[in-house]
Amino acid sequence: MGWASGNEIFDPVAETLIIEGASDALKKSVCSALIKALRDRDWDTEDESLGMFEHDEAIVEAFRQNGIILECHEEHPENPWQCEEERNHCGSHRDDLGNTWTDLGSLDRLISKFVQIDKGSECEFQGVVTNVQPVEQSNGKSARIVEMEHDGQWGFVYQQTAVKVTENPEGE
Ligand SMILES: [Zn+2]
Structure with a gap:
């Protein structure tokens, strides 16, 4: 069983960093440490928080450092393939089986x-x-x-x- 309440901790901290005008480096290191600590406690709804802060490149990078990315999810026009690359990636779409x-x-x-x-x-x-x-x-x-x-x-x-x-x- 995962733990969904991590968002209640992560979101206000990330929001405060933004409001207080924290530098990108500070946002990145605080958020990255927090994401790691929350995931150690089984946080499994990280993608919701990532979605909330997807316009803040430093916070997106903090998630990326922890292996969490927003996926492209583009679907192949004929085959049942869905792209798992990072959103806005360049180059071909690729699914989890390596179809491109x-x-x-x-x-x-x-x-x-x-x-x-x-x-x-x-x-x-x-x-x-x-x-x-x-x-x-x-x-x-x-x-x-x-x-x-x-x-x-x-x-x-x-x-x-x-x-x-x-x-x-x-x-x-
Ligand atoms: Zn794609």
């Missing part, structure tokens, strides 16, 4: 990010995205041409293509 799918309309947000595009058996390419252009496939479905910074490299991205935002290995 890509929301083509969100690819614009990848411009200037370093990404890895995995096309299964075909090929894999990576680099900093410089441009994303919509195209129509011969079957009438839409796709995107993703252009990369180096050597005019580009590739097609379909809904089933996995796109992952990663660190640039060259550290640029």
Whole structure:
């Protein structure tokens, strides 16, 4: 049995920190310690408090440090898959079984990010995205041409293509 009353302790403390204008560092360390202490006592409704303070990045980070994130929960248009990545994540959706799918309309947000595009058996390419252009496939479905910074490299991205935002290995 979990313990739901943790919110009655966490929420007023977090609210007071905000009202008093605590720095991000202070909010983060106080909230993180409090979340840990409450979870040690079986607090299991943390996501409600996270939802209440989802607009405060320092508090969201305190939850993240304790392994608690707001999930994207986007559903695959055909399959019974639900995304478990963090809300507002970049790149493909991914469920708890590792199924991935890509929301083509969100690819614009990848411009200037370093990404890895995995096309299964075909090929894999990576680099900093410089441009994303919509195209129509011969079957009438839409796709995107993703252009990369180096050597005019580009590739097609379909809904089933996995796109992952990663660190640039060259550290640029
Ligand atoms: Zn998602």
